[in-house]
Amino acid sequence: MVYFPPSTYLISSPIIQYYNTQFLGDPTNYPTIPAAASFVGLGVITSDVYVGDQQEW
Numbered sequence: 001m002v003y004f005p006p007s008t009y010l011i012s013s014p015i016i017q018y019y020n021t022q023f024l025g026d027p028t029n030y031p032t033i034p035a036a037a038s039f040v041g042l043g044v045i046t047s048d049v050y051v052g053d054q055q056e057w
Contacts, residue, residue, distance in 0.1 A: 004031035
């Protein structure tokens, strides 16, 4: 489990959510994860990662 305390986390590249990992936050005071203007990636959170040569981890 990965816990995000209430805050704003400005990111510039995707957060990789590894297999069997859960992201959690406070349900009454949400964490916010916006993408920066310089963000490079397909999504803020990704879980289907290719490691090269058409392989997945």
